[in-house]
Amino acid sequence: MEELLRHLAEAQQQITGYIYPNEIELHWGLVIVLYPFITGLVAGAFILASLERVFNVKEVQPTYRLSLLTALAFLLVAPLPLLAHLGHPERAFEIFLTPHLQSAMAMFGFVYAWYLTVVLLLEVWFDYRRDIVVWSRTYRGWRRVLYSILSLGVVSTSEESLKFDERAGRFITIVGIPSAFLLHGYVGFIFGSVKANPWWSSVLMPIVFLFSAIVSGIALVLLIYMVSSWLRKHPIDMPCLDKLGQFLFYALILDVSLELLDFVHRLYEAEESIDILAQMVQSRLFTSRVVVQALMGTVVPLVVLAVVRALKPRELVRKVAYFGTGILILVAIFFMRWNVVLGGQLFSKSLRGLTVYKIGLAGAEGAVTAGILTLLPFVILIVLVRLLPPWSGKSGVREVGQQTHSS
Amino acid sequence: MPSQVKRLILLFGIAAAALVLVRFLLVPDSFGRYGHYRADAVDEVAGMEIRYAGHLLCQECHDDVDAVKSGSMHEAVSCEACHGPGNEHAEDPFENRLSAPRGRRRCAYCHSYNPSRPTGFPQIEPDEHGGEEPCITCHNPHQPEPLVGIEDCEACHTEIAKTKSKSHHLSLHCTTCHATQERHPGAPREMRPDKPRTRSFCGQCHGEDASSPETIPRVDMATHGEDYLCWQCHYPHFPEGRR
Numbered sequence: 001m002e003e004l005l006r007h008l009a010e011a012q013q014q015i016t017g018y019i020y021p022n023e024i025e026l027h028w029g030l031v032i033v034l035y036p037f038i039t040g041l042v043a044g045a046f047i048l049a050s051l052e053r054v055f056n057v058k059e060v061q062p063t064y065r066l067s068l069l070t071a072l073a074f075l076l077v078a079p080l081p082l083l084a085h086l087g088h089p090e091r092a093f094e095i096f097l098t099p100h101l102q103s104a105m106a107m108f109g110f111v112y113a114w115y116l117t118v119v120l121l122l123e124v125w126f127d128y129r130r131d132i133v134v135w136s137r138t139y140r141g142w143r144r145v146l147y148s149i150l151s152l153g154v155v156s157t158s159e160e161s162l163k164f165d166e167r168a169g170r171f172i173t174i175v176g177i178p179s180a181f182l183l184h185g186y187v188g189f190i191f192g193s194v195k196a197n198p199w200w201s202s203v204l205m206p207i208v209f210l211f212s213a214i215v216s217g218i219a220l221v222l223l224i225y226m227v228s229s230w231l232r233k234h235p236i237d238m239p240c241l242d243k244l245g246q247f248l249f250y251a252l253i254l255d256v257s258l259e260l261l262d263f264v265h266r267l268y269e270a271e272e273s274i275d276i277l278a279q280m281v282q283s284r285l286f287t288s289r290v291v292v293q294a295l296m297g298t299v300v301p302l303v304v305l306a307v308v309r310a311l312k313p314r315e316l317v318r319k320v321a322y323f324g325t326g327i328l329i330l331v332a333i334f335f336m337r338w339n340v341v342l343g344g345q346l347f348s349k350s351l352r353g354l355t356v357y358k359i360g361l362a363g364a365e366g367a368v369t370a371g372i373l374t375l376l377p378f379v380i381l382i383v384l385v386r387l388l389p390p391w392s393g394k395s396g397v398r399e400v401g402q403q404t405h406s407s
Numbered sequence: 408m409p410s411q412v413k414r415l416i417l418l419f420g421i422a423a424a425a426l427v428l429v430r431f432l433l434v435p436d437s438f439g440r441y442g443h444y445r446a447d448a449v450d451e452v453a454g455m456e457i458r459y460a461g462h463l464l465c466q467e468c469h470d471d472v473d474a475v476k477s478g479s480m481h482e483a484v485s486c487e488a489c490h491g492p493g494n495e496h497a498e499d500p501f502e503n504r505l506s507a508p509r510g511r512r513r514c515a516y517c518h519s520y521n522p523s524r525p526t527g528f529p530q531i532e533p534d535e536h537g538g539e540e541p542c543i544t545c546h547n548p549h550q551p552e553p554l555v556g557i558e559d560c561e562a563c564h565t566e567i568a569k570t571k572s573k574s575h576h577l578s579l580h581c582t583t584c585h586a587t588q589e590r591h592p593g594a595p596r597e598m599r600p601d602k603p604r605t606r607s608f609c610g611q612c613h614g615e616d617a618s619s620p621e622t623i624p625r626v627d628m629a630t631h632g633e634d635y636l637c638w639q640c641h642y643p644h645f646p647e648g649r650r
Contacts, residue, residue: 020523097430100443117422122415129411152414164409350523 007358016283017353026345026357030370031081036187036209037337038078038377043184043210044217045071046120046176048247053173059243065127065390066228067221072120073381079112080373084364104190115183119176125150126169128388133157146387184213191340198273199280199344204262211255216333218248219326224381226323232391238315245322249305252329256298276351284346284354288335297332301325458492461485465493468500472549479550480529489513489548507548514542537573545577563592567644574645584608584643609637624649 011024049067051057083089095109133155136147154161185206191197192205202208222244229236266274281289308321342357360366440446465486466473476482487493495503508514511533520530531537537545560581561568571577581587587600603609606628612619614628632640641648 018522094433096426097434098438098443117419126411152411152418154410154414156410161409161411164411168411 011356011358014356015353017348018350019348019353019355020350023345023348024355026342026355028085028341028345029357029365030359030367031084031365031373033334033338033341034370034373035078035081036184036341037216037334038074038081038373039187040184040209040213040216040333040337041220041377042071042075042078042115042217043180043213044215044219045074045221046180046217047214048218048221048244050173050177050180051247053170054177057243059239060247062237062240062391063221063225063244065388066225066385067217068120068124068127069384069388069390070221070224070377070381071217072124073384074377075112075116075120076380077373077377079108080376081370082108084369084373104186104193108186108190111179111183111186115176115179119172119179123169123172123176124388125152126165126172129154129165130157130162131388181210184210191344194344196349197344198271199277199347200340202262202266204258204265208255208258208262211251211258212333212336215248215251215255216330218244218251219329219333222248222322223326223330226319226326228385234391236319238318241319241322245305245308245318245325248322248325248329249302249309252298252302252305256302273347273351276347276354280343280347280354284356285339285343289339289343292335293332293339297328297335301328301332457494459487460492460494460497462487464497468497475547476549479552481549481551484517488517509541509543511539511542514546514548559592560587563595571644576644576646603638603643606637 008024015024045067048060049064049071052060052064079092083092086092092109095106096113099110100106129151132147132151134157136144136151136155139147188206188209191200191209192202194200222241225244226236226241266277304321304325308318312318313321345355346357347354362368435445435447437446438444441449462473462485469486472486489508490505493505496505515533518529518531519533524530542548564581568581571579571581584603585600588598591598591600607614610628611617612623613626615625617623617625637643
């Protein structure tokens with residue numbers, strides 16, 4: 001209680017203007033910022049993988065399986081921020097038992113379940129099935145048991161069944177692209193449909209979320225690809241990296257255009273909320289919105305990527321450029337979520353004042369939890385990569401065979 | 408059908424069956440009877456102890472208070488908003504007495520100044536309004552008509568009227584002390600109202616033998632400030648005396 005009062009007293013000193021009493025404390029904090037960030041990475045990584053599959057972009061083939069596993073690792077973590085926010089996380093599964101079809105929040109359960117089981121797991125399974133069967137024969141001990149279970153008892157590696165895997169995978173990818181759009185469009189919708197909140201309420205919100213998701217997903221896979229190659233002491237496939245950089249550039253241009261459109265639209269409409277929103281962006285959100293999101297995370301990467309594309313500098317320079325922009329973009333997209341989620345709660349419904357957000361360190365929604373939730377997908381990814389090595393494509397089986405011999 | 412599909416159908420079938428089973432085991436029987444919730448919850452809530460009786464019940468016995476209150480500015484304010492939960496009292500009024508909020512705090516819950524209240528809602532600054540007196544010395548809680556602290560004289564004598572309306576002499580009309588000709592407002596300088604001239608004027612109410620209400624403080628007219636007019640020491644529009 002005392003702790004709470006001190007917290008309130010501190011916050012109260014930083015309030016400007018007039019706000020209603022129940023607006024001092026923000027209801028959605030850091031973990032809810034993390035939630036759209038992580039789902040965005042999932043959707044982005046998956047869409048990148050789909051490019052190779054559906055549109056046959058051969059250059060990015062080395063990252064195909066890596067993107068799938070990245071999407072899976074992040075998807076497994078995606079609901080955890082929400083659970084950390086709930087007062088009764090143990091009741092969350094009830095949305096499946098007694099589905100409420102008119103609740104946008106409850107729909108997340110279904111979109112998530114569909115995307116996880118029908119899209120991602122199936123796609124991974126069909127893509128890895130042949131390898132899994134082979135591994136279940138070559139490995140010994142627990143790994144053998146594990147791969148046998150994963151194969152679901154389908155042991156055939158005949159030409160015909162592999163063809164079917166290929167076709168099924170392609171079909172799922174085609175279903176998967178709209179599903180990925182749905183998954184992240186949904187997250188944007190949750191905010192965009194809050195008509196009482198002028199910072200959120202916008203029909204463009206789902207689309208803006210989607211494109212920023214694609215940008216962040218590509219940036220993430222690019223970084224993971226570079227780091228993993230470096231860890232494995234494997235040369236980086238430069239055409240692949242250049243292609244990723246190209247996609248990143250295009251996606252970023254689309255994303256920026258949409259955000260600009262949204263911005264101009266708000267400015268021109270100039271609803272009664274415009275003054276307080278402008279005040280908020282100039283004070284509370286100045287660093288995160290103007291400096292980090294707009295300057296460092298958008299203008300700088302755009303310029304760097306454009307220069308790289310135009311001048312084609314040496315390989316090393318390109319690598320550094322891609323790596324740097326990748327990190328800048330990830331940070332910027334994180335802060336884009338931050339600006340949306342927190343920004344929508346910083347100004348008073350009276351449109352006459354601003355409150356503040358203070359990050360707590362401990363607690364289910366504190367910075368420590370958020371840090372763990374950010375690292376967790378990478379841990380899961382390492383495990384997944386160990387179990388289902390993505391490096392190989394079709395030649396992976398041989399590589400693994402060599403590894404088992406040498407170890 | 409390829410064996411992959413068969414296995415997957417089997418797997419999804421098992422998952423679906425598990426969902427149906429879990430639903431069967433965990434979803435309460437009464438769920439969905441009336442809507443998207445557990446119907447038994449209604450009975451559980453209905454079974455909770457009743458603490459508030461509702462103003463209709465109060466009216467049955469206190470019709471005198473209700474007659475005063477209905478039509479007043481507090482018509483929409485329920486009895487129990489001021490008197491607190493009264494179900495026990497309604498069941499046995501002599502055993503369970505209700506108290507009345509005779510202090511200043513309860514009224515201030517609704518009437519202290521707060522910008523989030525609707526425009527036009529009567530609000531006051533409790534630290535400044537009405538001194539430290541309980542609100543009910545000046546306002547009737549069951550019939551809080553807008554007090555005319557300010558009478559028709561106020562149009563011109565605003566300062567005096569305002570001062571008086573916050574004073575102990577609030578309840579006294581100007582004309583109690585100033586016999587005023589009807590034409591005074593039209594020709595104020597020609598038609599000067601009367602002003603008290605003697606100590607005994609104030610003595611009508613404040614003298615020890617005065618027949619005024621007992622709550623009015625008394626002084627010994629013979630010894631209290633005997634050589635002076637009362638208003639040489641007390642400002643008549645804002646008299647101070649009690650410590």
